Amino acid sequence: MAGDKKLVEAITSRDEDFAQWYTDVVKKAELTGYTSVKGCMVIKPAGYAIWENIQKELDRRFKETGVENVYLPMFIPESLLQKEKDHVEGFAPEVAWVTQGGLNPLQERMCVRPTSETLFCDLYAKDIQSYRDLPKVYNQWCSVVRWEKTTRPFLRSREFLWQEGHTAHATAEEAEERTKQMLNIYADFCEEFLAIPVVRGRKTDKEKFAGAEATYTIESLMHDGKALQSGTSHNFGDGFAKAFGIQFTDRDNTLKYVHQTSWGMTTRMIGAIIMVHGDDSGLVLPPKVAPVQAVVIPIQMKKEGVLEAAEKVRDELAKAGIRVRLDDSDKSPGWKFSEQEMRGFPMRIELGPRDIASGQAVLVRRDTGEKTTVPIETIADAAKDLLEEIQKNLFEKAKAFRDAHIYEADDYKTFVKTADEKPGFIKAHWCGDPACEEKIKEDTTCTSRCIPFKGGEPKDGAVCVCCGRKAKHLVYWGKAY
Amino acid sequence: MAGDKKLVEAITSRDEDFAQWYTDVVKKAELTGYTSVKGCMVIKPAGYAIWENIQKELDRRFKETGVENVYLPMFIPESLLQKEKDHVEGFAPEVAWVTQGGLNPLQERMCVRPTSETLFCDLYAKDIQSYRDLPKVYNQWCSVVRWEKTTRPFLRSREFLWQEGHTAHATAEEAEERTKQMLNIYADFCEEFLAIPVVRGRKTDKEKFAGAEATYTIESLMHDGKALQSGTSHNFGDGFAKAFGIQFTDRDNTLKYVHQTSWGMTTRMIGAIIMVHGDDSGLVLPPKVAPVQAVVIPIQMKKEGVLEAAEKVRDELAKAGIRVRLDDSDKSPGWKFSEQEMRGFPMRIELGPRDIASGQAVLVRRDTGEKTTVPIETIADAAKDLLEEIQKNLFEKAKAFRDAHIYEADDYKTFVKTADEKPGFIKAHWCGDPACEEKIKEDTTCTSRCIPFKGGEPKDGAVCVCCGRKAKHLVYWGKAY
Numbered sequence: 001m002a003g004d005k006k007l008v009e010a011i012t013s014r015d016e017d018f019a020q021w022y023t024d025v026v027k028k029a030e031l032t033g034y035t036s037v038k039g040c041m042v043i044k045p046a047g048y049a050i051w052e053n054i055q056k057e058l059d060r061r062f063k064e065t066g067v068e069n070v071y072l073p074m075f076i077p078e079s080l081l082q083k084e085k086d087h088v089e090g091f092a093p094e095v096a097w098v099t100q101g102g103l104n105p106l107q108e109r110m111c112v113r114p115t116s117e118t119l120f121c122d123l124y125a126k127d128i129q130s131y132r133d134l135p136k137v138y139n140q141w142c143s144v145v146r147w148e149k150t151t152r153p154f155l156r157s158r159e160f161l162w163q164e165g166h167t168a169h170a171t172a173e174e175a176e177e178r179t180k181q182m183l184n185i186y187a188d189f190c191e192e193f194l195a196i197p198v199v200r201g202r203k204t205d206k207e208k209f210a211g212a213e214a215t216y217t218i219e220s221l222m223h224d225g226k227a228l229q230s231g232t233s234h235n236f237g238d239g240f241a242k243a244f245g246i247q248f249t250d251r252d253n254t255l256k257y258v259h260q261t262s263w264g265m266t267t268r269m270i271g272a273i274i275m276v277h278g279d280d281s282g283l284v285l286p287p288k289v290a291p292v293q294a295v296v297i298p299i300q301m302k303k304e305g306v307l308e309a310a311e312k313v314r315d316e317l318a319k320a321g322i323r324v325r326l327d328d329s330d331k332s333p334g335w336k337f338s339e340q341e342m343r344g345f346p347m348r349i350e351l352g353p354r355d356i357a358s359g360q361a362v363l364v365r366r367d368t369g370e371k372t373t374v375p376i377e378t379i380a381d382a383a384k385d386l387l388e389e390i391q392k393n394l395f396e397k398a399k400a401f402r403d404a405h406i407y408e409a410d411d412y413k414t415f416v417k418t419a420d421e422k423p424g425f426i427k428a429h430w431c432g433d434p435a436c437e438e439k440i441k442e443d444t445t446c447t448s449r450c451i452p453f454k455g456g457e458p459k460d461g462a463v464c465v466c467c468g469r470k471a472k473h474l475v476y477w478g479k480a481y
Numbered sequence: 482m483a484g485d486k487k488l489v490e491a492i493t494s495r496d497e498d499f500a501q502w503y504t505d506v507v508k509k510a511e512l513t514g515y516t517s518v519k520g521c522m523v524i525k526p527a528g529y530a531i532w533e534n535i536q537k538e539l540d541r542r543f544k545e546t547g548v549e550n551v552y553l554p555m556f557i558p559e560s561l562l563q564k565e566k567d568h569v570e571g572f573a574p575e576v577a578w579v580t581q582g583g584l585n586p587l588q589e590r591m592c593v594r595p596t597s598e599t600l601f602c603d604l605y606a607k608d609i610q611s612y613r614d615l616p617k618v619y620n621q622w623c624s625v626v627r628w629e630k631t632t633r634p635f636l637r638s639r640e641f642l643w644q645e646g647h648t649a650h651a652t653a654e655e656a657e658e659r660t661k662q663m664l665n666i667y668a669d670f671c672e673e674f675l676a677i678p679v680v681r682g683r684k685t686d687k688e689k690f691a692g693a694e695a696t697y698t699i700e701s702l703m704h705d706g707k708a709l710q711s712g713t714s715h716n717f718g719d720g721f722a723k724a725f726g727i728q729f730t731d732r733d734n735t736l737k738y739v740h741q742t743s744w745g746m747t748t749r750m751i752g753a754i755i756m757v758h759g760d761d762s763g764l765v766l767p768p769k770v771a772p773v774q775a776v777v778i779p780i781q782m783k784k785e786g787v788l789e790a791a792e793k794v795r796d797e798l799a800k801a802g803i804r805v806r807l808d809d810s811d812k813s814p815g816w817k818f819s820e821q822e823m824r825g826f827p828m829r830i831e832l833g834p835r836d837i838a839s840g841q842a843v844l845v846r847r848d849t850g851e852k853t854t855v856p857i858e859t860i861a862d863a864a865k866d867l868l869e870e871i872q873k874n875l876f877e878k879a880k881a882f883r884d885a886h887i888y889e890a891d892d893y894k895t896f897v898k899t900a901d902e903k904p905g906f907i908k909a910h911w912c913g914d915p916a917c918e919e920k921i922k923e924d925t926t927c928t929s930r931c932i933p934f935k936g937g938e939p940k941d942g943a944v945c946v947c948c949g950r951k952a953k954h955l956v957y958w959g960k961a962y
């Protein structure tokens with residue numbers, strides 16, 4: 001058949017060359033494409049549909065907590081970017097500068113937003129006067145630009161999509177509560193929706209966001225044992241408020257500075273889905289985030305009654321709320337099986353003349369390859385149950401993998417050896433001195449991923465794995481994307 | 482009460498100073514805000530929620546016709562922008578240029594996309610090889626930048642939000658069909674969802690899009706009698722395909738150029754909603770696009786049972802699928818009434834102790850101010866019916882207004898006098914010569930809005946209103962935003 005010309009080609013083995021495997025999957029599952037714009041990706045329909053599902057679910061979870069969406073300009077005048085000292089130092093080296101508008105050079109150059117703290121502050125300084133104007137819990141969905149030197153689709157590109165929440169509060173306590181609340185939303189979203197287990201914790205001072213008092217993070221583990229920072233939430237205290245003059249008259253009639261937070265999650269999570277769940281046949285999508293949850297593939301499609309039966313199955317599944325697609329193209333069933341596997345659709349339904357005669361269909365799971373024969377009459381229920389089962393299995397599998405790749409190191413020799421030989425997280429005590437972080441990074445390329453919320457307290461008498469001084473924290477270390 | 486301090490202030494009368502009225506409504510309904518970024522607006526929660534509803538509904542209608550969403554880079558290298566001659570001439574004078582990335586000057590400057598035809602062509606040239614790869618029916622939701630000198634919120638700003646669809650087809654017929662199909666989606670969306678009547682037609686060569694063979698448009702009439710171009714759909718023929726080398730092998734094994742279209746609708750439509758439906762009390766939102774469709778306002782809230790009854794009413798309405806808000810703040814009922822009117826929520830429900838005692842509530846329509854007393858028991862049904870009624874009434878009112886402001890002119894004197902004295906559309910015959918369009922524009926500031934699909938054929942023996950030569954078309958003329 002004509003369709004077979006374009007057979008699904010084999011991809012690099014995941015365990016042989018993880019980086020090449022990733023590139024192959026991204027390309028062959030048609031998630032991204034390239035244009036002449038160096039370092040920027042095209043997100044194609046199969047990739048963007050995943051992002052739309054991420055957006056929809058995150059946005060719903062945000063709105064349940066009172067978040068309101070807004071849109072702010074994509075440009076930041078240089079003087080505005082420079083108002084907060086730490087922040088400008090963090091971002092100025094990696095922004096793109098607009099110097100001409102229309103036919104005239106600009107009087108003041110502007111960068112394309114790398115993040116929008118400064119713009120939100122500019123707005124809040126105008127809009128907040130009284131305690132009645134608080135809290136402000138704004139979020140925007142947009143793209144941002146950071147002029148990276150080396151880029152990879154979803155993981156690091158000069159432009160990427162994200163949401164950035166920016167809030168202002170009357171008290172430090174409320175800001176801290178919101179910072180944690182949003183981090184927990186990210187964590188629950190990752191675990192429940194993307195089936196990706198995460199470690200929740202706090203960044204060290206060295207790793208925290210430019211201008212933040214505290215940065216909370218969720219860290220996940222990819223199949224190659226590298227860590228991926230998957231979502232961050234920052235508490236700014238009143239630092240930005242002082243730099244931008246964001247003051248309000250409180251109930252007690254005194255003038256106070258607001259306390260602020262920001263938090264973001266990006267298209268990088270599509271990279272995480274690939275690297276946590278994918279296998280040698282391609283992408284594996286957790287059912288909840290999959291744009292297509294089931295593909296119906298008719299066998300011997302031209303025989304009488306086959307296509308009609310397949311259409312009926314599709315309609316039954318659609319009615320039950322399953323995102324289903326019928327592949328009635330003239331490609332061979334074998335090609336269609338490979339395509340379903342490459343694109344990571346959680347389940348396919350094979351339906352041939354003999355199945356139909358016996359009132360049955362075959363469900364094939366993408367995660368395990370397991371086949372089940374089920375009565376067509378109750379196929380929608382069976383498919384729903386199976387999708388739940390797949391979602392659960394993917395999370396458990398990822399969690400078991402992650403847990404099996406968490407190591408401990410009590411002395412530096414063990415740390416270095418583990419970092420060298422065993423990809424994964426290393427739990428090790430730390431004195432709190434950035435010099436030790438720097439040395440560990442130089443010796444092993446490991447960075448501190450986080451001080452976990454659970455278990456971040458040092459054990460009695462524990463010492464820093466690097467310098468041997470008294471430990472302040474237990475830290476997750478890892479090589480990171 | 483404390484809330485009364487910030488009483489809803491009066492706005493300029495709509496008929497006295499339309500431009501100032503518009504500015505007042507945008508500001509007092511809190512649709513937009515300002516930052517230090519000149520010419521760019523902040524879309525605040527009340528404005529952005531309208532855009533979210535527009536997006537959701539348009540996106541649904543798009544997807545029903547097979548549209549797939551993607552995301553392309555926001556930057557266009559100068560050499561890419563220059564590939565299609567007419568296109569670059571149309572846009573180059575009004576783009577913003579990025580000349581530096583990170584700490585280094587760029588080898589080639591890039592503009593921030595004013596529209597993305599060139600990028601989609603760049604992608605299609607890579608991705609389209611065979612008739613099997615067609616059609617491509619892609620769309621993206623994003624922001625674009627055009628360096629305008631004078632700006633107004635929603636109507637004209639240096640950055641605005643929109644969707645831009647870009648398609649590629651095997652035949653000219655299919656491209657033409659898609660161009661018309663999308664224009665009809667815009668037209669139906671405006672009339673059914675935004676309650677804005679439109680004229681569907683074709684742009685003259687002078688007014689068509691830079692690089693297009695044909696531009697179709699929907700034109701609506703604002704309350705001040707000015708026209709607003711509300712959505713456009715372009716047929717590019719194979720012009721871009723030739724400039725970018727987008728060829729495919731057809732079924733007959735010959736190499737052919739694709740035929741392309743593009744189509745867009747923008748945040749400008751929020752401006753249209755304001756200018757078509759608004760009145761001297763502020764914004765008036767058609768129920769279908771209103772983020773809040775009903776506000777429940779308790780009277781004598783502190784009396785026993787009032788707040789509970791109000792909460793029950795809110796819950797009933799929410800259960801019936803109505804977007805409802807309960808205003809239980811400590812502001813006065815009068816303040817709340819004014820606020821509901823200013824923000825354009827279609828209906829308020831007043832509920833006081835006496836109402837509750839008699840098992841009734843008062844529904845007040847935003848569009849007419851009319852009050853109806855209804856039994857609390859059946860309030861959800863009554864509210865639903867009323868919302869439908871308001872939606873219908875707003876469309877009919879706008880249509881009656883529009884129709885009453887369409888004039889005809891058979892000779893130039895009448896045309897000039899009408900243009901001078903009567904704000905609205907002028908229907909007049911035209912010979913097809915751009916010189917006559919130019920003269921009309923110079924003499925009256927009217928531009929050709931469109932050659933309507935219905936009634937665009939000239940009457941027998943009709944002559945051009947400007948030069949007296951034989952007429953080719955009947956044209957809608959108007960002063961435009």
